[in-house]
Amino acid sequence: MPGIEIRNLVKQWEAFRAVDDVSFDVPQGSLTVLLGPSGCGKSTILRMIAGLEDVSDGTVAIGGRDITRQDAAQRGVSMVFQSYALFPHLNVRENILFGLKVRRVAKADQETRLAEAAALVGLEELLDRMPAKLSGGQRQRVALARTIVSSQPVCLMDEPLSNLDAKLRAEMRDEIHRLQRKLKLTMVYVTHDQTEAMSMADEVVLLKDGRIEQIGPPAALYETPETAFAARFLGMPPMNVMPMDKFSERTGLGGMVPDAPANWRLGVRPEKIHISEQGLPVVVDAVDYMGAETVLRVHSGPLELMARIDGRALVEPGDELRLSWAPADIHMFDDRGKRRDLDRSETN
Amino acid sequence: MTVSRDLMRHVHGWLLLTPAAILLIAFTHYPMVATLIDSFYSKGSAIRPSRFVGLGNYDSMMADPIFWKVLVNNMWFALGTIPVSIALAISMAMLVNQTLPGRSFLRMAYFTPTILPMIAVANIWLFFYSPYIGLIDQIAGWFGLPGHNWLGDPDTVLPAIIVMTIWKEAGFFMIFYLAALQHIPPELREAARLEGATRWYFFRRVLFPLLMPTTLFVLINAVLNSFKLVDHLFVLTKGGPDNASNLLLYYIFESAFSYFDTNYAATLTVVLLALLAVMALAQFFVLDRRIHYR
Incomplete structure (x- = not known):
């Protein structure tokens, strides 16, 4: 079903290879973290899965269907951006409903899905607020609610917690993880933060310079690092x-x-x-x-x-x-x- | 003690205010009041000195067919130039906001009409519109179309001026839209794209509302400009033929400096000021409530 299969993915920017022959699988309902230092190509991979970036070579398949050249809207993915990408002129309700309105979902259906999503992330009281009047954590919740109402089987997260302070980050990390398990989402989560990777991931894909260093569950990466880079990237203080x-x-x-x-x-x-x-x-x-x-x-x-x-x-x-x-x-x-x-x- | 310190504070305040106040009063407020007063007096001459006539000038203005013609011309001029130049400005800004080869050249090209002096612009277009030898007629001639005196025909003279004004204004307004577009984060477009929003839907529901503050600013400027146009008329048509291209400000100029009726010109000026004030306030209050400022 809607697992993700990435095969020999390449992204070439003129002479520079941002993503170099990357292959991995994300089983249905699991959370895979793309981990690596900045500039390692992890966000580019995510954007290629989403369809926001053209694929230079290789294939992306969701649920066994090759979607490498398919339009972003047809892929069955939702995405949470690092900046949340909330529409500043729309209130929380309209922000959450934006996608449903685009897809012309029936009014009654819109309302039930809105109510469900708002309850899941605790936004019921804030539906009429404008994004500018929300705290960082609340904006993050709106972005999550937008993902939830879309009911897409695959959810992509691009460093969703990097704009939050440490305490809120730990809180939202738990919340995202809880939602992912509860809604059985297939999630690809990009971060450079090893704590997020260790605590949330079913599987970690560790990247460096556009190549995969190691793939495995967090414990395997920690206990048997395949490379000196992997050994030093995970663990505080490093190996x-x-x-x-x-x-x-x-x-x-x-x-x-x-x-x-x-x-x-x-x-x-x-x-x-x-x-x-x-x-x-x-x-x-x-x-x-x-x-x-x-x-x-x-x-x-x-x-x-x-x-x-x-x-x-x-x-x-x-x-x-x-x-x-x-x-x-x-x-x-x-x-x-x-x-x-x-x-x-x-x-x- | 405290009284004198309080007093000094006021004196300092006024001293700081004075230079700006003098300039404003001498060149803005006094002329406005003087114009208003002038509009209540009759035209003076060597034998008949100017005297108070109350609303007499306004009465004759209402009965003046040229005033009404000029006002209607101005309305068509505003309706013809503003929506088209704003639409063009937005489309051009969206085009040059994309990554495409020669983008900076295109931006410059669009902006060129704005930096040219108005008189030079009018001269260029005078050549375009010249009957038989002008650019338009020469091109039309290749297709076997007959020549036309664009500026000499009362039916085509106002549209001809409208086209030229759009050419001049759209590039200027584009700069404001371009600046506004560059402040809209690209993730918004991507988020909308993932939801399946078409370009048109995204424009209608996201981009255009976010551009509204710019549109209000541009709209007020465009309306003011449409009532301020003088120089093009001066070079191209002098308001003719038969006042077919005459606009309010040019008519004021004519009244004051061709017919030497400064009191009637003052009357027309008061009307122009009142019109502009009403329109600016209306735009501001009606639109402002529906605009989202970030």
């Missing part, structure tokens, strides 16, 4: 990815630093690093106390790394400690940044 040749002294570290070529890199998540009796000798540069945890920024010779310690660590800048990690928590990346899984025999 320590350390060049092998900067470990000056390997003796006494046991399985912490496996044998690997000098141009490979070794990755360890900060929360997997512990203060211990033995291990890598480091000097503490800074201590960031966050309440539930403490982030230590340390160096060992030319090597800089971060460690996340639960609770409050009783260390001061300048202290000398030893840090250790379990061999199972090591991620190895080769000279091209690709993940390499080592055999057990090799790690020991």
Whole structure:
């Protein structure tokens, strides 16, 4: 049914390839997040699915139907824009009903759908307000209501929360997620915020420079990143990815630093690093106390790394400690940044 | 203490106000009042000095067939130029607001008529309209159409002036529409497109309402312009033939400086001012309530 299949999608702007051979599936009723730094092509992909941008090569299919060249209005998608795209001269009611009026939906039907949508997002009291008189969160709700009344099976969201403050963002994130599950929408959600991706996504498509770095559920991306970029993009603070040749002294570290070529890199998540009796000798540069945890920024010779310690660590800048990690928590990346899984025999 | 400080505050206020006030009073308010007073006096001459005649000048104005003709001409002129030039201005602005090759050249080309001096414009069009040798007649000649004295025929002279004015005004108004269009976020069009709105529906329900503040501004200007036109008539037709292209302001000019009846000219001026004030206020109050300002 209305799942989305993207095959070999390309967007070429003259000499620049904004989207380069991207393929992925969005199963029906699931939420896929397109995640990546700005300029990675995630919004362009979304706009190509919506039909607002021409496709240079490849295909987009919704519900098994090829819609690559189809008019945007015929694709069965609705979209929430980063700026919400509310019509400033129409009140909330008219904004929500705009699409239904264009499509000449019967008056009685319009009213019931309006009432339902307004109730779902809590706008009943504000139907006669003008957009200029609404707060950021309320405008966001109007944009959501517009999507809901359209009853399109596919919903596209282009960084919908980036104009909101942190508290409201968390609130609206939950609300969008709740609506998506309740209405069983097939949703593609674009963001550069890893928290949104981790907390909402059924599947994350991580993009960099127009190419897919990795596809998978949030846990898979976090636990087995396929590339050094994926490893560092997800997680706060990011994974320590350390060049092998900067470990000056390997003796006494046991399985912490496996044998690997000098141009490979070794990755360890900060929360997997512990203060211990033995291990890598480091000097503490800074201590960031966050309440539930403490982030230590340390160096060992030319090597800089971060460690996340639960609770409050009783260390001061300048202290000398030893840090250790379990061999199972090591991620190895080769000279091209690709993940390499080592055999057990090799790690020991 | 406090009294003198209060007083100084007022003195300072008035001092700051004075330069502007002097200019406004000397060149705007005094002439208006003087004109109003003049309109109640008869035309003076060497043997018969000017005397108070009350509404006498207004009586003769009402009986003056040329006044009525000029007023009707002006109405047709306004109706002929304003809607067409606004429609053209919006279409041109929408055209050059798109990304198309040669866009900045096109914008400049549309705006050129506006930067040309009015007298030069009138001279160019005088050539276009010249019988037999003019551009229009030459082109018509290729198709075997007979020559026509466009400006000499009472039936075609006013339309000829209307066409020229539209050519001149539309580019000017386009600039305002272009500026307004550039402030309308492109996501609105995309959001409407996803809902299946046609271009016409989007224009009617979104674009045009959002352009209304500009339209009001342009409309008031266009109405004022249509009553202010003098220079073209001066070069092209001098209001003729038989007042067929005479407009109110040119008739005022004629009364004052050809017939030297400054009191009648003052009377006509008062009527013109009253007309403009009423129209500007009507547009402002009627339309303003229906306009959404962002």
